[in-house]
Amino acid sequence: MTDPTPDRTSAPTLIGRSSSHFTRVARIFAAELGVAYAFQVVPDLRSVDAADYAGNPALRLPILRTGATTWFGALNICRELARRAPAQRRLVWPEHLTDALTANAQELAVQAMATEVALIMSQLAGTPKDDAQLAKPQKSLLNMLTWLDDNIHAAREALPQDRDLSYLEVCTFCLVTHLEFRSVLPTSGYRALTAFCDDFAQRASAQATAYRFDAP
Template sequence: MSALDKPVIIGRSSSHFTRIARLFAAELGVDHSFQVVRDLLSTNPEDYGGNPALRIPVLKTSQGVWFGALNVSRELWRRSNPRLRVVWPEDLDVPLLANMQELTLQAMATEVTLVMEKMAGAGEGTTHARKLRESLLNMMAWLEENASAALAALPPERNLSYLEVTLFCLVTHLEFRDVLPTASYETLNRFCQQFAQRPSASATPFRFDV
């Protein structure tokens, strides 16, 4: 099988957005290879699989290149057989579920900004950094308060949902990157403990690529 016949996920094992894609690949049983982006401060799009946004993950296939975790996850699902019953963001048509997904993704993006600013040597005491951290704390408090009701409202016949995957990746990544202690988020931690029992979760642990 040639490299283009076998999808290539481009990203980092320490990235929560990359883990979304890798979790979906594992859940769906899609054979693929993994290409590590070595320098997240690189400004060369080719280091990110050609993504002009200089972001990961990226999926390289014989049909072309897919940018971003949601695009990658959808394409992996389309390549899977049989296709699992996946609840996608557009299926969340009530405010609670839609807002749960939105704030999960916003929290993930905010965390990335905090991590990247730290990597670039920016101080954590700037006005912008303080606002980002306050925003993250607000979102985590909302997610903790609403997680039980939101997860219970997901369609029971699903095999997987994008919301569950992203929420798991967010909460577990906060401690991994020492961005925010999560011990106080009892509901979110309980959900993560349950989700972590899935083989796809144990197959895609966060780690720093060497």
């Protein structure tokens, strides 16, 4: 749906779940940018009715509704929130990452989030953890976390030092804390990622968006 004259004065509605890492990415951006929004919970991730996902044909969340317009996916939503922000902030988006180190870190952070979603959805479907089909995504997730742990420090050093916020850091924080929250795997052994998360967790935006399961 397109809205030729977007109304950026009324508060948008974020459709998602408080237990979702992609939703938390959007919420952290909203908090950092000072953009108010209403929150609408998607009650059941197993629903196959697009209406439960604000019309997102991918049957995924988050979605942002702004008047007659809907935005699918965390990155689109964060960009729209930035357009609505009352003040300009120094934001680092994926397309700003033009060296292999930071660009690969961004790719792997988002891919790890997607792989984790696939593992959680298979768990919801009743697939046992030792099912042969899960061996590759499980190994892939471990490989990506090891890579991110080895490279997060250097990648952060390579980001513009005067940034207020980067999509890479928000995704990485939401990924690692979500792995613990959903008991997908313990993360304390990933020392660099843990140190980064401890640091990022000091932000008011992180503290205001702690994961929790919404009431059914």
